[in-house]
Amino acid sequence: MQTTIQLIVNNTPCEATVDTRTLLVDFLRDQLDLTGTHLGCATGNCGACTVMLDGLTVKACTILAADVAGSTVTTIEGWTQAARQSGDLHPIQDAFVKHHALQCGFCTPGMVLSVQQLLQEKSQPTEADIRHGIAGNLCRCTGYASIVKAVQEVAQTSSE
Amino acid sequence: MAYIGSAVSGILDTKLVAGKGQYTADVSLPDMGYMAVVRSPYAHARIINIDTGAAQRHPGVRIVVTGADIQQWSKPIPHTLNPSAFGGKTTDIYCLAIDRVHYVGTPVAAVVADTRHAATEAANLIEVEYADLPVVIDAEQALEPDSPLLYPEWETNELMHVRFQGGDVEQAFADADHVLDDTLRLHRHTATPLEPRAALAHYDDRAERLTLWVSTQAPHPLRTTLANTLQMDENDIQVIQPQVGGAFGVKIPTYQEDPLACLLSKRTGKPVKWIEERTEHLMAGGHAREQTLKFSVACQADGSVTGLKVRIIGDVGALAALAGWGMSYVASFVVPGPYKIPNCEVDLSIVVTNKGPWNAYRGFGKEAASFLMDRVMDRVADTVRMDRAAVRLKNFVPKDEFPYVQISGATLDSGDYVKALQDVMDKAGYQTFAEEQQRLRDQGRHIGMGVGFELTPEGGCIPDSFIGGYEGATVRVSPSGQVTVLTGVTSPGSGNETGIAQIVADTLGVPLGTVRVIQGDTQACPYGLGNWSSRSLFMGGSASLYAAREVQHKVLRVAASMLETAPEDLDCEQGRIRVKGQADREVAFNDIAEYVHKRAFDHHAFDMEPGLESTRYFRMGNIHHVPDDKGRINTYPSYPYAACVAVVEVDVETGVITLLRYVTVHDCGTVINPLLVEGQFQGAVAQGLGGLIYEQLSYDDNGQLQTGTFMDYTLPTAVEVPSVEIHHQEVPSPFTPLGTKGAGESGVSSPFGTIVSAVENALAPFGVRIHDTPLTPQRVWRMIQAAKNGTNGGADA
Numbered sequence: 018m019q020t021t022i023q024l025i026v027n028n029t030p031c032e033a034t035v036d037t038r039t040l041l042v043d044f045l046r047d048q049l050d051l052t053g054t055h056l057g058c059a060t061g062n063c064g065a066c067t068v069m070l071d072g073l074t075v076k077a078c079t080i081l082a083a084d085v086a087g088s089t090v091t092t093i094e095g096w097t098q099a100a101r102q103s104g105d106l107h108p109i110q111d112a113f114v115k116h117h118a119l120q121c122g123f124c125t126p127g128m129v130l131s132v133q134q135l136l137q138e139k140s141q142p143t144e145a146d147i148r149h150g151i152a153g154n155l156c157r158c159t160g161y162a163s164i165v166k167a168v169q170e171v172a173q174t175s176s177e
Numbered sequence: 178m179a180y181i182g183s184a185v186s187g188i189l190d191t192k193l194v195a196g197k198g199q200y201t202a203d204v205s206l207p208d209m210g211y212m213a214v215v216r217s218p219y220a221h222a223r224i225i226n227i228d229t230g231a232a233q234r235h236p237g238v239r240i241v242v243t244g245a246d247i248q249q250w251s252k253p254i255p256h257t258l259n260p261s262a263f264g265g266k267t268t269d270i271y272c273l274a275i276d277r278v279h280y281v282g283t284p285v286a287a288v289v290a291d292t293r294h295a296a297t298e299a300a301n302l303i304e305v306e307y308a309d310l311p312v313v314i315d316a317e318q319a320l321e322p323d324s325p326l327l328y329p330e331w332e333t334n335e336l337m338h339v340r341f342q343g344g345d346v347e348q349a350f351a352d353a354d355h356v357l358d359d360t361l362r363l364h365r366h367t368a369t370p371l372e373p374r375a376a377l378a379h380y381d382d383r384a385e386r387l388t389l390w391v392s393t394q395a396p397h398p399l400r401t402t403l404a405n406t407l408q409m410d411e412n413d414i415q416v417i418q419p420q421v422g423g424a425f426g427v428k429i430p431t432y433q434e435d436p437l438a439c440l441l442s443k444r445t446g447k448p449v450k451w452i453e454e455r456t457e458h459l460m461a462g463g464h465a466r467e468q469t470l471k472f473s474v475a476c477q478a479d480g481s482v483t484g485l486k487v488r489i490i491g492d493v494g495a496l497a498a499l500a501g502w503g504m505s506y507v508a509s510f511v512v513p514g515p516y517k518i519p520n521c522e523v524d525l526s527i528v529v530t531n532k533g534p535w536n537a538y539r540g541f542g543k544e545a546a547s548f549l550m551d552r553v554m555d556r557v558a559d560t561v562r563m564d565r566a567a568v569r570l571k572n573f574v575p576k577d578e579f580p581y582v583q584i585s586g587a588t589l590d591s592g593d594y595v596k597a598l599q600d601v602m603d604k605a606g607y608q609t610f611a612e613e614q615q616r617l618r619d620q621g622r623h624i625g626m627g628v629g630f631e632l633t634p635e636g637g638c639i640p641d642s643f644i645g646g647y648e649g650a651t652v653r654v655s656p657s658g659q660v661t662v663l664t665g666v667t668s669p670g671s672g673n674e675t676g677i678a679q680i681v682a683d684t685l686g687v688p689l690g691t692v693r694v695i696q697g698d699t700q701a702c703p704y705g706l707g708n709w710s711s712r713s714l715f716m717g718g719s720a721s722l723y724a725a726r727e728v729q730h731k732v733l734r735v736a737a738s739m740l741e742t743a744p745e746d747l748d749c750e751q752g753r754i755r756v757k758g759q760a761d762r763e764v765a766f767n768d769i770a771e772y773v774h775k776r777a778f779d780h781h782a783f784d785m786e787p788g789l790e791s792t793r794y795f796r797m798g799n800i801h802h803v804p805d806d807k808g809r810i811n812t813y814p815s816y817p818y819a820a821c822v823a824v825v826e827v828d829v830e831t832g833v834i835t836l837l838r839y840v841t842v843h844d845c846g847t848v849i850n851p852l853l854v855e856g857q858f859q860g861a862v863a864q865g866l867g868g869l870i871y872e873q874l875s876y877d878d879n880g881q882l883q884t885g886t887f888m889d890y891t892l893p894t895a896v897e898v899p900s901v902e903i904h905h906q907e908v909p910s911p912f913t914p915l916g917t918k919g920a921g922e923s924g925v926s927s928p929f930g931t932i933v934s935a936v937e938n939a940l941a942p943f944g945v946r947i948h949d950t951p952l953t954p955q956r957v958w959r960m961i962q963a964a965k966n967g968t969n970g971g972a973d974a
Contacts, residue, residue: 055200055202057422057455058887062887105191110195120671121420123370152896157864159860162899162901165895165900
């Protein structure tokens with residue numbers, strides 16, 4: 018069955034016809050070509066498909082595209098575009114690069130958005146806060162140490 | 178040296194952090210179809226009949242195929258490592274099962290349809306009739322004479338039997354003060370990169386040419402394999418590796434789905450895309466680790482180990498064309514690791530069972546050898562009442578005895594094991610830990626410290642295979658002075674492209690930002706063997722160094738002519754070529770590049786070969802495949818190692834283990850980029866920790882996989898993995914031009930022995946002895962109860 022949805026994706030109004038079975042992650046990737054959102058497990062465990070739905074992070078493999086009609090969705094592409102302050106990247110992304118808080122990069126867009134939400138909720142997180150804040154995003158490469166370091170640096174810089 | 182040794186950020190990171198990496202699933206072509214694979218729900222069965230009628234008629238379906246079609250259209254897939262080359266058994270592996278399935282997840286049919294949904298629906302309409310066969314899922318049972326046979330023509334389930342022997346083992350045991358025996362069991366788990374396997378095949382009918390975008394570690398060998406399987410000319414195939422989302426070994430070999438997607442593109446005349454589902458990966462993407470390690474050790478009262486007998490039974494699941502079984506071979510090859518135990522024998526049986534086939538995974542059997550040797554040393558220490566670290570220090574190969582040849586032929590290149598262990602003990606506060614432990618024990622907390630040591634042979638080079646000890650690279654300078662490096666090695670996220678760029682930038686004396694590294698395209702790159710066994714930087718980097726040196730030789734010759742001096746009087750840094758000590762006599766690297774290309778007949782360049790490009794191959798000088806006088810060959814050229822200390826806390830009420838600290842002194846020779854090396858090591862420890870405590874591929878008695886999603890195959894999160902304290906010990910390799918050794922794999926092996934030792938130490942008041950993994954809370958809790966009740970006294974929990 019097909020249905021037509023209207024929503025805002027990355028600040029742009031959008032109307033699309035989708036199969037009602039289509040997951041939000043597949044809609045974003047296949048129909049809107051927003052391939053910065055990745056699919057790693059389709060069971061809501063790995064977090065590679067994390068996007069912002071009405072300002073909060075969600076795992077886009079656990080939501081049907083048809084269910085987000087009327088909502089605002091932000092993916093890594095839109096967030097990067099909107100978040101740019103001075104340089105080419107957001108300070109969270111700069112810190113990820115500086116500390117090599119990524120290797121293969123597959124989990125990274127989702128991880129960055131989870132960090133954004135963590136820092137929104139708690140601008141000065143403890144190490145334990147950081148680790149719990151990103152526990153919904155699996156990284157198979159880094160062992161997380163460099164990610165924790167990057168988040169600590171962003172928090173510290175923002176307090177100065 | 179501006180860049181070598183510096184903590185430069187990954188050159189791909191700014192792109193990847195913005196979500197701009199292009200992975201295979203992100204590549205699309207007009208009118209492509211989607212492939213779905215039908216897999217066996219039975220662990221062992223004969224295929225009686227496959228009814229594809231309903232699937233054929235389903236809307237949107239382009240093609241439905243079974244093993245019968247595949248057998249007609251293609252050849253078997255060449256084994257990445259053929260067991261028959263090692264005197265073992267073998268079997269033909271086609272893209273789909275022909276008449277028999279050997280594990281749950283065996284591919285038996287495939288569909289291509291216009292959409293992913295249509296493909297899945299059609300796959301569900303295929304009716305396969307099976308006749309059950311008896312199942313064997315335990316390797317030791319599979320060796321019994323009355324066991325069901327996976328491949329009846331073998332008349333056994335033993336894929337291969339290997340024996341290594343040296344010295345006089347029986348005499349050593351006869352003369353020993355103590356002899357002790359134990360049996361260890363490592364459980365089955367796997368790599369699980371976050372990006373599933375993926376392929377996009379496009380057979381262009383007009384050009385009669387095949388292009389495959391694929392998440393692989395080894396594009397060139399894959400192209401050769403495809404040519405064999407599909408009976409095509411290698412020239413008509415191009416393999417492209419887009420960004421790879423983690424690999425860790427499982428993306429080395431040619432999978433059945435790779436040629437399958439190619440065949441179906443050829444048959445339908447349109448592109449075919451396949452994206453693996455996570456459950457498919459856990460069933461059929463390849464497993465690792467499950468081995469039984471029995472040992473008997475002879476030692477003297479002073480802690481010297483004088484003799485060792487080891488029996489390894491590797492449960493490699495069903496046979497596939499993947500490289501997996503080789504891990505059990507390597508486990509036996511590495512024994513006795515970093516220790517000098519001249520009287521030693523290893524007896525290995527590699528056994529097939531009705532479980533998922535093994536496939537390469539970081540560690541590649543070295544983790545089993547490391548776990549085994551750590552347990553041997555701990556047992557000896559406990560028996561002779563010595564400190565566990567002291568026993569290791571007593572038995573290490575001394576630093577003045579390199580290169581040191583072990584019984585298997587493994588030729589340890591260089592190192593200072595004693596210093597590494599002493600240093601890590603100092604860093605971790607090993608000597609003062611007991612006081613802290615007692616203080617916390619008095620508060621009812623159970624903290625333990627363990628010590629371990631991993632030797633990680635790298636750059637494996639197996640006779641008559643594409644697992645080889647050489648690499649190629651091209652360095653090309655454009656007229657504007659931009660540098661392109663084309664390599665035969667690839668990067669699935671391991672960072673070698675950055676290390677290689679650092680080496681080339683330093684050699685040419687140009688800014689890092691002017692160097693572009695191109696990898697993973699068979700049309701562009703020199704033939705190379707790809708990424709595995711930590712080989713990319715020390716082999717691919719060495720080839721790049723040679724090529725860059727050759728180009729720089731020409732650049733300096735032209736510059737010297739312009740500046741009226743000799744090439745050896747010139748320095749080149751950041752793109753400026755200067756006469757040493759004379760800051761005003763200089764020429765830009767870019768100007769030389771332009772001159773060479775545009776003025777090849779002018780007087781500064783007329784007497785040399787035009788162009789600024791070189792392709793060079795590098796081979797390791799210490800591999801030998803011709804047996805020595807004792808019949809030994811050396812298949813590994815590089816032997817990095819790590820001495821480690823772990824601190825754990827065990828909650829004795831629940832059995833939950835928390836890793837509090839992990840400290841290491843790691844030697845990978847010359848460090849090109851500490852940021853990247855440390856990132857690799859940290860990630861490797863996380864995988865070792867995950868494998869030891871959290872991850873398990875669990876089967877029931879019928880061979881049904883119980884842990885087929887990330888709901889039950891649980892990977893460690895940021896909460897479980899502490900930040901590893903990493904220290905470097907640089908003992909350069911004498912066999913590479915920059916002294917580099919393998920880096921990247923190290924760190925995955927030591928957690929097994931080190932953390933197990935720490936847990937035993939924490940639970941010393943109960944007398945718990947650990948033999949088996951995983952250390953799940955339930956199992957640890959049972960060990961504590963059994964020890965409390967005096968029912969195990971060290972027996973299995």
